[in-house]
Amino acid sequence: MPLIPPGPLSLVPFVSVQHMMQLVNATGVERMLADLAAYIEEDFRRWDRFDKTPRVASHSSDGVIELMPTSDGDIYAFKYVNGHPKNTRAGRQTVTAFGVLSDVATGYPLLLTEMTLLTALRTAATSAVAAKYLAPAGSRVMAIIGNGAQCEFQALAFKAICGIDTVRLYDIDPTATAKALQNLRGSGLTVVPCASAEQAVEGSQVVTTCTADKQYATILTDNMVGAGIHLNAIGGDCPGKTELHRDILLRSVIFVEYPPQTRIEGEIQQLPEDYPVAELWQVVAGMAAGRTDRRQTTLFDSVGFAIEDFSALRYVHDRIKETADYTPLDLLADPDEPRDLYGMLLRAAA
């Protein structure tokens, strides 16, 4: 039992998984994806204001634990995220995450939130932002290869933000495809389960790959990718993990989030270090061209960057001002007199 009630400065709003589900469901998934996309675009347009660093990764044989910090000078944010492909065998998530938003002026946290769901949402929103600028005009059909936890979020983000009305699903495990098919019933999307990656790609203007194995894989070979396609490669996101055959990269115009990180983690780890890539934020900010030709193959080599999490945290922090979707958490010591930390302890014992 608390002996002394926590002071107001000690309390940090905490958004649990339950709170996040309430926020998403009350908002509507598609509206929330569109909102997140708007926040991400807003932050991409002021990219230069951010402190940027490749994430700080701790690798092990089973996976990786990463810290992803960034700051715009007023607000600081970081995300903790793991990636452990074998986790699903024991009923755990491959990727779980939580994050914190803080006030740069005081260093005090303003928000602690689950980010497993939020990362799934922001990843899909970022993919859709990229496709908005890179997919061929009038794209309606998207293939999704890899029907795991990210699949439905991708489908709904592309519906809400890019006008996709049909998704063609393929996974090496048919139960994953069946799960996505079931979940997307009633979404307004036409969902076509496919027997192979080749079949899924047929007739698609956008191809999303989101598989989870931590190894070099070739989900797409060169002959599967026709001219004029936009490729959205989000599963290759750590050293040694890629999804696309190198030949596809060589004939694509490649867009990335933050080159120093993507060269280590993305599809382009297969290419020389100085291979030319464009930065997505420059396209969003109108400083670089996106797709310039209907016959171009464009590739968004997405690995996930800290600024996208910053945007997502900023959005949640703004939203919970209006909702009750949080609990105050007694996270920070708040003695009556700031230098009297020990006295606080003494008084709690009395």
Next chain:
Amino acid sequence: MPLIPPGPLSLVPFVSVQHMMQLVNATGVERMLADLAAYIEEDFRRWDRFDKTPRVASHSSDGVIELMPTSDGDIYAFKYVNGHPKNTRAGRQTVTAFGVLSDVATGYPLLLTEMTLLTALRTAATSAVAAKYLAPAGSRVMAIIGNGAQCEFQALAFKAICGIDTVRLYDIDPTATAKALQNLRGSGLTVVPCASAEQAVEGSQVVTTCTADKQYATILTDNMVGAGIHLNAIGGDCPGKTELHRDILLRSVIFVEYPPQTRIEGEIQQLPEDYPVAELWQVVAGMAAGRTDRRQTTLFDSVGFAIEDFSALRYVHDRIKETADYTPLDLLADPDEPRDLYGMLLRAAA
């Protein structure tokens, strides 16, 4: 209201400030400091097993926000900590912190805890571990210059671990000294308030400096430090912030935690990059000499290192197995089927 109760895999033990105060007071401050010192020594002896990196710092004009990760291959830990000297003017702490311990095999967090109190405790415990190996034999009297939030923890750690029975206190603000004097009443220590740093140092075998200004300061000048003293400098802990005159450094044997970090942040930022320093863990592990002569001036140039936080988190994680000093927090999404994250959201809406 939660619509679906959180699953067991979603729950992470959370140790609030209230819980931490209960744990410390139930354990006893001195016993907890001694326990923490034992955990720190244990981890220092296996230093080579840890992933080590200088902390990831985000500096602003008002302060710094840092992430301090490390891992021993089985357990991963990180601390979030800020340092904002002006915070006390608005009733906030200069330093607040929280931390997370995780399972490397799954990437899942095992513990989230406040670390403002825990950092104060582990900092004092680390200082006392250093002094155990470096202070002159039979030391009884310690000067503490800077009587802020860290002061009493230092006094009690040196009492519990090094046999100090008298502390001589000085602060430029006499109300800080009065606060410490009041708090240490009944501790069994003889506490002597002093009118100057010079006076505090008189007759002391150990001198601790723990001031908070974020600037180059000279708390101790060369003529104040006699031969045979052990200096415990813990306030100089970021670029541009030091406490000791350079001449003191030049005639001291210098011990540090992790040279790549201390050269950026510690007192030795005043010295050439290749100036010889000894590593404390090697002394603890019996691989390097500590104090070798009664007339030596020894200096522990402490900035705080991630492994000390790892030890503290490991200790709290072990202890809460026996106590009820935590709350389960719904931090991680735990769908019935790991790939069915979106389905979990759908079912919560139903």
